[in-house]
Amino acid sequence: MKRKQIIYIHIIAWSFLFISSVWLSHLSKGPQTTNEFLKNVLIQFCYQIIPISCFYASYFFVAPQFFVHKRYVHGVLYSVLTLIGLVTLRYVLEYYFFIPVLHFDNYRGHPWPVTDYVENVFFYYFPKYFIYGQLYFFAESWYRDKQLKQELLQEKSTAELAFLRSQMNPHFLFNTINDIYSLTYQRSERAPDALLKLSELLRYMLRDGNADMMPLSREIQYLENVIELQRISAKGDAYINFNVEGYVGQQQVASLIFISFVENAFKHGVLNDRDNPVDIHLTATGQAISFAISNKKNNAQKDHTGGIGLSNVKRRLQLIYPQKHELDVKDDGEFYNVNLVLQTGL
Structure with a gap:
């Protein structure tokens, strides 16, 4: 009404x-x-x-x-x-x-x-x-x-489809599979671990990620797998820092809420600059989860195929964390910075 x-x-x-x-x-x-x-x-x-x-x-x-x-x-x-x-x-x-x-x-x-x-x-x-x-x-x-729960279900379905179109794109999968194949052909010791990470990533995206809320530890593990596969895809020429601080216990977090920002940094940022790596920082307490990511922009990047899109991410945050989140996005032309704070209330 x-x-x-x-x-x-x-x-x-x-x-x-x-x-x-x-x-x-x-x-x-x-x-x-x-x-x-x-x-x-x-x-x-x-x-x-x-x-x-x-x-x-x-x-x-x-x-x-x-x-x-x-x-x-x-x-x-x-x-x-x-x-x-x-x-x-x-x-x-x-x-x-x-x-x-x-x-x-x-x-x-x-x-x-x-x-x-x-x-x-x-x-x-x-x-x-x-x-x-x-x-x-x-x-x-x-x-x-x-009403919010009904709207969330509709919004979540739309977001999941858009997310899968973004993350399950042929470039990402085929490049990763080809890289793992190369490691296998070379009999590299990294091949089994890379294959396991890809398996865990797909399982989380297709099955576990369907839940509204997930343990923060699972979400962190998922991000680590994505980052590691990105490093494999870049053949070691990707400089990515991922730091987790604070207490990671029983906190629940909206599934796949951080990956949009990470995917955006990988797709539109510079990954091979040792002096300006992609910095991802997550701090957890019993009351809040703080997520920050910063990357140097690749202004020569012509791939404009977006992920879920910032507007849809904002909408999900409004539905899942009404009046319990703060999102600050800054784009100064050279660097792209995102700071997100979620009130968990534990």
Whole structure:
């Protein structure tokens, strides 16, 4: 459902409640003059501000603390602040607007103590509108997550097909197979290991990589295999640094999320410059995974056949890591740098 449609639904719902309160108040008061009716409408409108404020304070400020950030102390604190704010709002309306401006005294000259205001707000508005805000946030989050999962499945299928077209291209496979054949023909000791790496790479891409999330250790192993096969394909004339730092334990990461940047560096970067190698750096902690890659651009490269494409990678990140990732891409004409941070939350 579009955001504009949701706003319209909210307006209609509150308008219905407002009209209902005006009508019930009108029936309880009996016949009224036009001025009395308009005055009553304004009073009911002001009273409607309180449940509206209660509902949206619960929805925008309190519910996210409980259901998203898991900051329960903050949630309780925001709840208390909401209660104080509503009590203050009720008091200001009664004594600074109704009495001096509208000449309407709801308590007939007997002012309520503060405790009565607190009890009124806590026992009348909180059991309804405050809880409604919590329930609405929960329902909306559930529906949004369901929609994202469906969209992710569609996006993942598209991304996988594009990825396979990129990575499983004949040039890469045939060159690697030919290189392994040459190693075998020469009876090189590297041939069995190269063949094993190619087998592991294909297995991961075609079978294991179909999972939404994979252990970080498996993703690192996959990248190592790709890098090693690239070195074999370049016949030792490829300068690639791949460093892994930090703690690699039980972290889960979106499958095949890094390879797009690596493939882009190999395809459009300079690999045979000893002074400017392709630098790939991955740092892992219990809370985040940082991935950085830098390469000198090959401006003479005419192969414009892309991989998944940066736009699709960004889309996957938005779907899998909403508000939990930072992607910074810089292209200064000579070097291409990518920095990606994923919040794992372990």
